[in-house]
Amino acid sequence: MVTRVGLISDTHGLLRAQAVAALRGCDHIVHGGDIGDPCILDALRELAPLTVVRGNNDREAWADGIAETELVEFGGVQLYAIHDLSQLGIDPAAAGVRVVVSGHSHKPKIEERGGVLYVNPGSAGPRRFKLPIAVAELRIDGGAVTARIHEIGA
Helix, strand or coil, rough: EEEEEEEECCCCCCCHHHHHHHHCCCCCEEEECCCCCCCHHHHHHHHHHHECCCCCCCEEEEEEEECCCCEECCCEEEEEECCCCHCCCCCCCCEEEEECCCCCCCCCEEEEEECEEEEEEECCCCCCCCEEEEEEEEEEEEEEEEEEECCCCC
16 A cells, blocks of 8 residues: 655745645645644644644744654654754664655755655745745655655746
8 A cells, every 4th residue: 555645844834725735635744844834734634644843933832842853654664854954863774764854945855865765845835046836745655665846836
């Protein structure tokens, strides 16, 4: 059975209809921080179970209970979520983590290093510079994990 995990980050208070459409049908959603408004989390929870981490801009009282990192497992595949990859305080491979999801840079990126898949879905919120507006998706099928970026436009 294939598990679809939707990845979104850096909404900064804006949940676009295109992002909702891209995430619809996912089995789980991970938000990589810089949420901007708790209503975004409520809307994402209506689509699928949600794992969320706090970003550097999530400083209001509503975000106090949100952890800076989260570890979740999908069919034996461990996923570690953190907002800013430069703050990564673990060795993912040594910890048995197969996927690291981050945000912060607003740059969508998929990279495999040392058996660990690093995915930044980019920013789904307000456009920053000339960077694309995007979300991402993981497909987990047994031990196989693939990632794909979805540019969702403006």
